[in-house]
Amino acid sequence: MIAPKKLAILVGGGPAPGINSVIGAATIRAAVEGIEILGIRDGFQWIMDGDISHVKDLTIQNVSRIHFRGGSYIGISRSNPTKNPKHLENTVTSLLRLNVDKLITIGGDDTAYSAMKVEEMANGRIHVVHVPKTIDNDLDLPHGISTFGFQTARHLGVEIVKSLMVDAQTTSRWYFVITMGRKAGHLALGIGKATGATMTVIPEEFPAGQIKLNHIVDIIVGAIIKRLSYGKSDGVAILAEGLVEHLDPNDLLELDTVERDAHDNIRIAEINFGEILKSKVQQRLREFNLKITVVAKNIGYELRCADPIPFDMEYTRDLGFSAAQFILNGGNAAMVSIQNGHFVPLFFKDILDPKTRKTKVRVVDPTSESFYIARRYMLRLNEADFEDAHELAKFAATCGLSLDDFRQKFYYLIENDMLYKSMKNGQIKMRGSESNIAHQANPEKEDEDA
Secondary structure (H helix, E strand, C coil): CCCCCEEEEEEECCCCCCHHHHHHHHHHHHHCCCCEEEEECCCCCCHHHCCCCCEEEECHHHHCCHHHCCCCCCCCECCCCCCCHHHHHHHHHHHHHCCEEEEEEEECHHHHHHHHHHHHHHCCCCEEEEEEECCCCCECCHHHCCCECHHHHHHHHHHHHHHHHHHHHHHCCEEEEEECCCCCCHHHHHHHHHHCCCEEECHHHCCCCCECHHHHHHHHHHHHHHHHHCCCCCEEEEEEHHHHHHECCCCCHHHHCCCECCCCCECHHHCCHHHHHHHHHHHHHHCCCCCCCEEEEEECHHHHCCCCCHHHHHHHHHHHHHHHHHHHCCCCCEEEEEECCEEEEEEHHHCECCCCCCECECCCCCCCHHHHHHHHCCCCCCHHHHHCHHHHHHHHHHCCCCHHHHHHHHCHHHHCCHHHHHHHCCCCCCCCCCCCHHHCCCHHHCCCCC
């Protein structure tokens, strides 16, 4: 007698709010068709070694209410079966031994790549569908569609930063808040823009290539000086952790020895970027006889396993249902997306980056109007400051410099600013406005509490 075939669900990468909603919805959709569903525990960790004992039966009864909760009902791991051909072969063989002929993977870009390679190795014996998950929002979904978990992470990040902004103002201190976002600055910018934080710095705003640590330091120092000149000694700077990945290795020698995960990504948590910036900024300020209190704060782990907000709860239930429906109908080798209320499969062959041969990564567009608006509400040095002798005199006096010396030390920030270059080249043009960023009034005059 031939055993009935099963559907397996597996979660890879890092946690994100909404995982359980996908698991629950996919399980219920398949179960009503009489399909047996297995939860593969801890991602690829066990099955890539040929161990098929770490599985959990998924039924309507045990998943019907898990969508309210964060975390993953079947665990998660970053184990990567694609680095070793034997691990990839073990993964397929393990699934076949479990009588699995349909696999739903849930994860980010690394898990999507693993799913694609498993499907290739299975060669038609196992159909594979991937559900995109990451709080980083860096999977290349069309039309600006969020990855699931991003909206919840941003929502909770905003609540944390709101409290920090009040604390900063109350105690006259600065907070340097490092947010998750390995390859892209979506989460940092989303939190900073929504809260009206003093400033946000993301890797996309720098020219391609290595970023000098002193460049980031001077951006922050310039903002602090500018704010002090207005009589304010507090502020909150939101900084994307992805800045670390683009730093000149000579600036962070720790990068040479820092631990990497199974996908060769730097374990950014091993580098206390906030404390490094705090030390460098305070050192730079001492050159101008200025002293401020700075607190470095990392946020990210607090967000990953939070209960999903209603947006992500609904969104992920749609994704889970659609993934199960697609694979039950014979669908294969695709990533699930919901576009304008409709399910649209994004086939693996169409979402590969032709250079890396991996799934494409979506980053913040620094020439977009959305980024331009975010920058206009930040308090940091801009070109208008250097064209207004009155403003420049305030800043120079704050740090005990002549106007020429201040210009010499800080004007390079403007010369290397991609946003200003894009404006001058006509790449950014706000609809309904002919004004140039260089000649617009300082946004701080509109919102001096930034």
